Amino acid sequence: MDFSFKRLAATTLILASLSSLATPAFANITPQQSAAILKSFSDAPVTDFRQFLTTLAKSDLAKTDDLGSAISTFQGNKTLSAEQQNEIYRLLGIYARVKYGNAALETLRELVAIPTFRVDGVAQHDNPEFIKIADKIKSLAQAFNLNFRNVDNRVYEISLEGAGEEVVGIHAHADVVPVTPENWVLPDGTKLDPFKVTLIGDRMYGRGTEDDKNGIVVTLYAMKIIKEEKLPLARNFKLLVDTTEETTGDAIPYYFERNPVPNYNLALDGGYPVVIAEKGYGTVMATFARRKAEGQGAEITSMTGGLATNQIPSASVATLITDKPAELAASLLKAGGEYVKHNGGDFTITTKVDGNDVKLTVTGVSAHSSEPESGVNPVARMLDFINSLDGKVALKHNHITDAARYAADNWGLDYLGGKLGVGFSDAFMGPLTTSLTYVAMDDKTFKLAVNLRVPKGKSPEALKSEIADKIGAWSKKTHIAATFDYSVAAPMYRNPEGEWVKALLAVATENLGMEHKFGTSAGATSVHNLPNGVQFGLAMPNVKYTGHTDGEFKTVEQFLLDLQVVTEMMSRIGQLPKL
Structure with a gap:
């Protein structure tokens, strides 16, 4: 064991007895100072943390930023003050970027290259791509001297052992939402491969760069560093990699039926700094039986939308068949304008003639359905536009026009439930959102989903009943045959207390230059129903979340910041004597 870290652990125990009386200790290293330290090491190789500190101590930065005292005290195996202790943790996070930043970026590329989306008719645990990514994560864990368990190919568990019985669970997921490859085109015409990281400027484009393979990577490297530097831990860490977070959500419950639930649970699948509230997830799934078209005019034979209920795509395409395609295309283009x-x-609304078919395309802005305000929903606009054509462009009536009328009458372009009259809001968590997302058609049915994100204010039962009553009244009035399935989960709201949340908040806000307050999220994660569950990054609030979108990306700078923050967080949480 490195004696410096052993002394640091002892110092932590001594300081703990004073924690209830003392004011919170801060690491007096600002984001600007961190950036200067990183710049000074841009061309300087480092071998280990001690050598990193020795080099830093000799620099002008150590004198300017008053770091020499903390470094010399640590290197001299002397007792550190609370502020010095946290400065050492901060420097360990910075060291993580210097030492392993490039390696972590390469690992992210390797994981993104494995297309771990749901395949119809194949369980995730039987999908060869999940077996492949499990083997890759296993090889990384073993190379990092970490314990690895594959729990029936549902959850991959990577452990970092400490003293005591307490366990902190860190949650990330290996599965991603499906892609529509033709939509992965940048405004300048650049075509992207969703499963190959493409670096343009500071942006790393690729499915899973933001949601959520980045979380797997930064945690693995943080664990590696703590293991290498022999940092003594007061508790155990388990990285739990979920395989069904984007789909059925049954992998984590399967795991906990067979394994203990961690005492504390952090999801690296949401927002900074520390998110203590998550909206409930809900779905209204409408199913329209396919029926023979009636009336005169063109017939809509297909329509695309999101490939998952939590995905707002960048475009929706409807195919119409007619004996006068050029005339129809011109009429649709005029009405579309x-x-x-x-x-x-x-x-935009565009048309293209393809034989006797006309391709009608509505192009908006892709978004995660938890943030509909950050996008422009083409599914809602396609359906509303189709419904608006009645009396303007002759269309036969079928299951797709039925769905269009349902969407236009009940949801429209509003994503706050106002059209249906079910909207409400919570002062902290924000409003109910209602987004038309998923579209699917088979030989028998046409399906259309509305994704709900539900804050505090109404019980799931009351909201579900209210929506069902209003849609039921609409069905009775219009005589449109459809079936509706409703699911609404309760929101999560925590009032966290203890040294652990104070430390989490300090680490995130100090590194990222954020206001020192807890946050809320419209996205639900795997810690929603777990004890002491909060989100800890890895997305910045007030910056558009690109997960699930066409052209998903993570910036290199933010990824490296995540590596820095997670390393510091695990070191600090790991050594707190009491959470």
Whole structure:
């Protein structure tokens, strides 16, 4: 054991007895000072943390930033003050970037290259791509001298052992939402491969770069560093890699039926700094039986939308068949221009003749369905536009026009439940959101989903009943045959107390230059129902979340910041004598 870290652990225990009386200790290293330290090591190789500190102590930065005292005290195996102790943790996080930043970036590329999305008819645990990523994570864990368990290919468990029986669970997931490859095109025409990290400027494009393979990578490297530097831990850490977070959500419950639940649970699948509230997840799934088209005019034979209920795509395409395709395309284009003009002008409607078919495309802005305000929903606009064509462009009536009327009458372009009259809001968690997302059609049915994100204010039962009553009344009035399935989960709201949340909040806000307060999220994670469950990054609030979008990306700078923050967090949480 490195004696310096052993003394640091002892210092932590001594300081703990004073924690209830003392004011919180801060690491007096600002983001600007961290950036200067990183710049000074841009061309300087490092072998280990001690050598990193020795080099830093000799620099002008150590004198300017008053770091010499903390470094010399640590290197001299002397007792550190609370502030000095936290400065050492901060420097360990910075060291993580210097030593392993490039290696972590390469590991992210390797994981993104494995297409771990759901395949119809194949369970995740039987999907060869999940077996492949499990083997990759296993090889990384073993190379890092970490314990690895594959729990029936549902959850991959990587352990970092400490003293005591307490366990901190860190949650990330290996599965990703599906992609529509033709939508992965940048505004300048650059075509992207969703499963190959493409670096353009500071952006790393690729499915899973933001949600959530980055969380797996930074945690593995943080564990590696703590193991290498022989940092004594007061508790155990388990990285739990979920395989069904984006789909059925049954992998984590399967794991906990067979394994103890961690005492504390952190999801690296949400927002900074520390998110203590998550909206409940809900779905209204409408199913329309396919029926023979009736009436005169063109027939809509297909329509695309999101490939998952939590995904707002960048485009929706409807195919229409007619014996006068050029005439139909011109009529749709004219009507589309008027529709765009009267509905915000922030999306496009185009047509293309393909034999006797006309391809009608509504292009908006892709978004995660937890943040509909950050996108422009083409699914909602396609359905509303189709419904608006009645009396303008002759269309036969079928299951797709039925769905269009349902969407237009009950949901419209509003994503706050106002059209249906079910909207409400919580002062902290924000409003109910209602997004038209998933579209699917088979030989028998056409399905259309509305994704709900539910804050405090109404019980799931009350909201579900209210929506069902209103849609039921609409069905009775219109005589449109459809079935509706409703699911609404309760929101999560925590009032966390203890040294652990104080430390989490300090680490995130100090490193990221954020206001020192807890946050809320519209996204639900795997810690939603777990004890002491909070989100700890890895997305910045007030910056558009690109997970689930066409053209998902993570910036290199933010990824490296995540590595720095998670390393510091695990070191600090790991050595607190009492959480």
